[in-house]
Amino acid sequence: MPVTNCNLLRKSVFLLLVFSISACDKGLAPPPPPPTISGNIYFKGTPKDSVQTLLVVLVEAKPPFLASYLLAGAVDGSILAASLSMTFHDTAYSIVVKPDTTYNYLAVAQKYGYDVTKDWHAVAFAHDEKDSALTFTLKPGEQKTGVDLIVNFDSLPRQPFIP
């Protein structure tokens, strides 16, 4: 075979290999699982108010905010919520969050009255050693575990609501 023909053949094989290697990503794949924040909730003490609803809430807005925002935010998607049992037994929670979105406040919220726009208080929130609220920004597929919350009905935390 002439040398030039051999070279052309080699180039063709090389081109084929380049395409083959570029194809190694396997194409379509199942979408990554949605990003999730999860942990446990521990209960202490006895509720002083009547407990009508108990929710884990994840809030995009930075506190302080109006209590009515809990309802409005749930509607427009800027607040994610998961219901908790009112047996006050220690329990696990898990919330699917939007990827690449910053959440500025994670708390357990208690509705103690009949006015859904006002009768809320926080009974626990995720915070650091300086009592500052933790923020969360998860990438697609990221799982944030071990974010535990301690509800102490005898000593409520700092409230996020504008009076």
Next chain:
Amino acid sequence: MRVLIIIFTLLLPCVIFAQEGRTVVVQLDSLPLYGFLKDKKTQEPIAGATINVLAKDKHSIRKQTTKVSGEFRLKKNDIAFIRITALGYKDTIVNLPNGNNLLVYMEQQPVLGEEITVTAQKHTTFTQDVPISISVVKTKEITERSPEALDYTLRYIPGVTVTESQVSIRGSSGYARSVGSRVIFLLDGIPYLSADNGDIKFDALPIMNIDRIEVVKGAGSALYGSSALGGVINVITRKPSDTLRGAVSANVGMYDEVKYPEWRIPGLGRKFAAIEGGLTGTTGETGLLGSFAIRRNEGYRLGDDSYKSSGFAKVTAPISDHDRFETSVLMANENHGGFLFWKDLNHALTPSDSLGAVNGRIHSFKARIQSSLQSILSDHFILTSQASVHYTNFSTDPSEPGGTVGPHSNAANYYLAFDGNNDIGSLYLTTGILGLYQMVNSDLYKSHHGITLGAFAQAEYKLSPLIFTFGLRADGVRYDDSSSLGSISPKFGVTLDAGNGLNFRASAGTGFRVPTIAEKYIDQYFSLIHVIPNPALTPERSYSTEIGGSYRTQSIFLDGAIFYSAFDNLIEAHFVTSNGTQSIQFGNLTKAEIFGHEEVIEFYPLSNDDLSLRLGYTYVFPRDRTTKQILNFRPRHLLQSRIETKLSAFTLSSDFQYISKYESVDPILIQQVPNGDARVNAYIWDARIAYTLSGLFAMPVTLSFQVQNLLNYYYVEIVGNIAPIRNFTFRVETVF
């Protein structure tokens, strides 16, 4: 039986016409010189060769064509020489013999890569003499891939893509839910589209008996009428052998396990198998050919398995010295699952609960009979009469046991055509008339009928080194009692033989596609969405131009073309508000244009076929002329390569395809199918190795192993459908 009677009735005028033609030739019986032309190697007669009678100064006195038997008869007056030319043979000059009988053997002149085509001009000609791009796929490439259906093979032709079963040439077609074809598909030159959906029933085509596939790229309605919007594909079946020959092949295979645990379906078999056989021979002067195929595929997706069986038979017989009759019958039966779309990308191999029909199996039956009669009416005129009946039927089981049965449809096409080929020196005339009657009875489309009448004429004028082509066709179509739709389709082309293997071509042509009965009259609920009829649909139209050139030597073939096509009235599904509710309807929506270029390189470095390489690249820029948006389901880049080499008794081959990601897909489908927008570039690599054992049981046995989608690359051809995953096939084949 009724079908046979109808066919006989349809052919009767052809036979009568042929008898009239014979009387012209009978007048030649008194001529003194009888000649016979045969192939030097095979000893078979050569029909259709040109006998050019030359005077002493070698100027041409007259021409004639050899008969089916290879026979020709001449007056001896003034003859000094005879020059004989036939495609694929060396030109031969014979001195006038003293006697009255002449036996001439012609030597084959194989030129690597050189092709002939019968599709582009409706008569046999070299591809370089055709003013439009042509691709030809030969038997070996078709059968060696062990395709379950022929559409798999079409995917390897430069410029051709297949979306589900819809074929697109250079971006001419997208995906229209398997309804309508923007490419006219022919079987031995006769339209092969169903009467209801206007689709191509690939599973019924006799893969074992296909001689070659010819693809004409660009609008071809000036010769072929409706549907030749983007091009023409002609599947040409084999001719019966002179001696008794047969072939049997069996293959077994399996799909690989899918990589992602989320996609796996416990208990799914994933195996497939097929057995095919065929026999051919000649008794007296009647050639016979038949084949069968039985296939079982458990599928790589849930609810996507199939049982298929098909049969094909062909008979050829010279009715007289001047008339050759050919008839073929095919039948196919299929029973397959109702996988339509995936559940979602997390369950990509599981059908959608609402859009699939896991329990609702689909049964289909196809039958076709077609006949042709070729009559040499004079030294210069050949008449070809063609008739066919194409029947399709499908029915659907209830989607749940005991539930209501799904839709069904019965449809038939009755086709009759007469083509004339008239060779008058430098002018070659092709003319024809045809009629098509469609009949549909369906609970999807209701009962409808349609009639199409057409007439065409094409002239090729040879003014060496140029060949000019002019063509014009008129068609009229009428459905039920609605008003008629008409179309006039002109074309023009020119080729230039620049010598030394260099050729140039330019062409402009038009195409049209009459809406199918399915598109006009569908009235059905799919997943609670009502698809409503639109009887006001009008034909789609296209205008295409191309400039190209080719260069051919013994070891290399280069071809390049730039093309531009404009489309009007393209039919697409869209949402409409009807009686206060949203429905889907087909409408004449889109004005589009496609600009592009295509390059093909074939390389034979060893000056024989022991090593061959082919590379084809097609770029298209398809956009909506109104919105300037990219058209749906058209990949912008298409790269196809093939390498094949022979090492002793081994043959190794590799095919690679790169198909760029669709930039746009049908928004209605995205809305209906979860994760419907998921799509990627496609990299598809197939490889195979074959070993031929000679002398075993006195017949050659070929063992082959092939891997399709070697990279196990996951991609979609249509929304919500993973294309076939990696699979392995072992095949045994013997010929005798």
